[in-house]
Amino acid sequence: MPQRTLRFRIRQDGRVEESVEGVIGEDCNQLTEKLEAALGSVEHRERTSESYLRPQDQAQSIPAEIL
Numbered sequence: 001m002p003q004r005t006l007r008f009r010i011r012q013d014g015r016v017e018e019s020v021e022g023v024i025g026e027d028c029n030q031l032t033e034k035l036e037a038a039l040g041s042v043e044h045r046e047r048t049s050e051s052y053l054r055p056q057d058q059a060q061s062i063p064a065e066i067l
Helices: 027-039
Strands: 005-010 016-021
Touching (some): 016 027
Antiparallel strands (some): 005 016
16 A cells, blocks of 8 residues: 655644645545544645546456467
8 A cells, every 4th residue: 555645734823734645536535534624624725636646446457369
């Protein structure tokens, strides 16, 4: 399983910035929803390039060709 990292930056005015690394697709929202609810309302959300990727299936079908 790849490493997942959550980083928090607490600004002097009390705002909290959160960044997530190592999470592909929409799983980021599921991972952080309880934390965000505990911290307060989300004012801004910016997606990273990882959020646009799709998880790859573990199994791949390889077509067999008879020559």
